[in-house]
Amino acid sequence: MAGINAVSPPAGAVSGNENNTSAVKKNRGLDFQGFLKIIAAQMQNQSLSSSSTDTSQYVMQLTLFSAIQAMNTMTEQSAQQYASSLIGKNVVVSELNKTTGKREPVEGKVDSVTFDVSTNTAYLNIGNKRYNVSDVTGVLGTGQAVPDSNSGKQKTS
Numbered sequence: 001m002a003g004i005n006a007v008s009p010p011a012g013a014v015s016g017n018e019n020n021t022s023a024v025k026k027n028r029g030l031d032f033q034g035f036l037k038i039i040a041a042q043m044q045n046q047s048l049s050s051s052s053t054d055t056s057q058y059v060m061q062l063t064l065f066s067a068i069q070a071m072n073t074m075t076e077q078s079a080q081q082y083a084s085s086l087i088g089k090n091v092v093v094s095e096l097n098k099t100t101g102k103r104e105p106v107e108g109k110v111d112s113v114t115f116d117v118s119t120n121t122a123y124l125n126i127g128n129k130r131y132n133v134s135d136v137t138g139v140l141g142t143g144q145a146v147p148d149s150n151s152g153k154q155k156t157s
Contacts, residue, residue: 035065076120083113083122083133091124092138093131105137 030038039058087110094103108126113133115122122133 032065032069035062079133080113080115080122083115083124086110086124086133086136086139087113089142090140091126091136092140093124093126093135094137095131095135106131107140 112125
């Protein structure tokens with residue numbers, strides 16, 4: 001990557017405006033269009049000397065970025081599928097106690113799931129509160145009665 005070691009977001013590029021088309025979105029880093037702009041600028045500004053970047057390096061960078069983008073998409077889809085699979089189940093989530101500053105477990109049944117497309121984040125709706133799917137610390141089950149293997153009595157999963 002001739003001369004580029006890291007890419008920092010331009011000042012003021014992060015905005016709460018949903019219509020913002022800059023290369024940086026919600027502190028999530030560089031998007032594909034931003035990456036292409038950087039590659040185009042690199043190609044336009046390279047000198048014709050023998051130390052110029054080889055075209056194959058640009059193709060390699062583009063391929064690598066595409067692979068990383070595909071992995072991110074798969075990770076986001078996996079989180080959405082996981083969140084959806086929790087509907088109707090009792091879960092434990094970790095919630096920040098604003099008074100103590102410590103995280104505390106909260107147990108409840110997942111009523112529904114909400115997806116925030118601006119951040120690609122899945123949220124679990126438990127009661128009248130919303131929790132990030134990444135805060136799940138345990139899945140207890142569906143709340144249906146099942147036999148206890150030790151006593152033979154019914155217990156709630």
